[in-house]
Amino acid sequence: MDEKDIRILSAIARDGTASPEKIEDATGIPKSTVHYRLNQLRESGVITNDLYDLDLEKVGISITLISEIWAEFEEGYHETVGEKLASVEGVNQVYFTMGDTDFIVIAHVTSREMVESLVEDYEAISEIERTSSKFAIKTVKDEQNPLNDFDVETLIEELAD
Template sequence: MDETDLKILQAIASLGTHSPSKVQEETGIPESTIYYRLDKLREKGIIKNDLYDLDNEKLGLGITIIVEVVATYKEGYHHKIGEKLSEIEGVSQVHFTMGERDFVVIAHVPDRKGVERLISDFESVDEVQRTQSKYTITTIKNEPRVVNTYSIESLISTLSTNNELED
């Protein structure tokens, strides 16, 4: 990965499209180069898919719930319990964490009944000892494309430091 790849990825993230013509307009990189680089980034697994981002609120899933989960400790428990939590309808993220809580889970539900169902589903997982849930009142920032949260200089510096930047 090099600076050209990073510029392409950043353009895709900021434009919200992987259209080579739009990326070319944004970066000045020739479309043929963009096609080639995108194929290589897919082969390396850096680009996972070409999905469009959806507006959860307009889909009727506007309530975001953040749930902290304490679970029963056993060897390798985080994989087993994490999978169970992942299977609960509405759950979009499961993070195994350090500290007083074992997991942080993000879910999106349509209404209060959805919240009640979600909590009931968590309680039905045998290994879950307790949960602490928070309603999100207003989302200030929700950037699904992490590359948008960094400057190109920071990305280049990070990759250079980690010896992942090719000449």
């Protein structure tokens, strides 16, 4: 990736669009170049899909559940337990972590009943020793695209060839 690619990716993250015209307006990079670069970024796997962000609260999925999971240690457990956690209905993100907690699991659900069902599903996994779940009372920041958390110049400095 070079500076143009990073500017294009930052515009996509910031504006939520992959429209070459809108990216040209945001970056000053000619539309034909944007179109070519978008195709290259797709072919290389950097861009994997078209994103449509949703307001989960308006959809009715207003509870964010953050769960810490402790599991039995054995060789490869991070993969097998991680895959089992990821397959639980309602689970959006699974992270294998270092430290006291083995996994952090994020789920967005509609009700307390769904929370209870999710925790039961976690605890039904034989390798799970213990869980601790928390409700998010208020979302302070929920940036869907980490590129938006950096200044474009920082990204260019850190990522450009």
